Amino acid sequence: xxxxxxxxxxxxxxxxxxxxxxxxxxxxxxxxxxxxxxxxxxxxxxxxxxxxxxxxxxxxxxxxxxxxxxxxxxxxxxxxxxxxxxxxxxx
Amino acid sequence: xxxxxxxxxxxxxxxxxxxxxxxxxxxxxxxxxxxxxxxxxxxxxxxxxxxxxxxxxxxxxxxxxxxxxxxxxxxxxxxxxxxxxxxxxxx
Numbered sequence: 001x002x003x004x005x006x007x008x009x010x011x012x013x014x015x016x017x018x019x020x021x022x023x024x025x026x027x028x029x030x031x032x033x034x035x036x037x038x039x040x041x042x043x044x045x046x047x048x049x050x051x052x053x054x055x056x057x058x059x060x061x062x063x064x065x066x067x068x069x070x071x072x073x074x075x076x077x078x079x080x081x082x083x084x085x086x087x088x089x090x091x
Numbered sequence: 092x093x094x095x096x097x098x099x100x101x102x103x104x105x106x107x108x109x110x111x112x113x114x115x116x117x118x119x120x121x122x123x124x125x126x127x128x129x130x131x132x133x134x135x136x137x138x139x140x141x142x143x144x145x146x147x148x149x150x151x152x153x154x155x156x157x158x159x160x161x162x163x164x165x166x167x168x169x170x171x172x173x174x175x176x177x178x179x180x181x182x
Contacts, residue, residue, distance in 0.1 A: 038133060042129060042164045048157060080140075
């Protein structure tokens with residue numbers, strides 16, 4: 001799977017990510033993967049919900065998985081952060 | 092399904108919810124449901140990840156669903172908020 005149908009959700013306003021997802025589908029992707037970590041997880045869920053409810057009624061959430069990622073900080077220590085992957089596809 | 096195996100995740104520190112979940116399982120629940128809306132969605136995912144990775148290794152995420160809920164504000168208008176339901180159960 002190429003990475004160009006993956007949308008990384010961060011701290012921008014949610015409509016930026018909705019636009020990115022709808023663009024991917026309009027360019028012919030069969031599925032689009034949303035990925036987010038930490039506080040941006042809520043924004044990723046918002047992105048999926050707004051996309052399927054308001055913009056692309058033939059798109060639905062196919063799968064949601066979560067995991068824990070270990071991040072290395074500048075002092076060489078590590079901290080854990082939750083991550084989510086939401087797979088959007090046509091119904 | 093009785094509501095006493097549902098943990099509503101809000102704005103408290105995540106360990107409060109981890110404790111609530113582990114208590115439910117230790118009292119004999121076969122599954123525990125995490126529910127959250129808006130910004131608390133990230134905390135619900137953290138709760139699930141910390142519970143299964145650090146406290147209850149025999150517990151895993153069985154299902155994750157999201158939806159959009161309509162909230163009525165004080166002026167009678169409505170706004171939409173995303174909601175998540177995470178089902179935790181024994182492997």
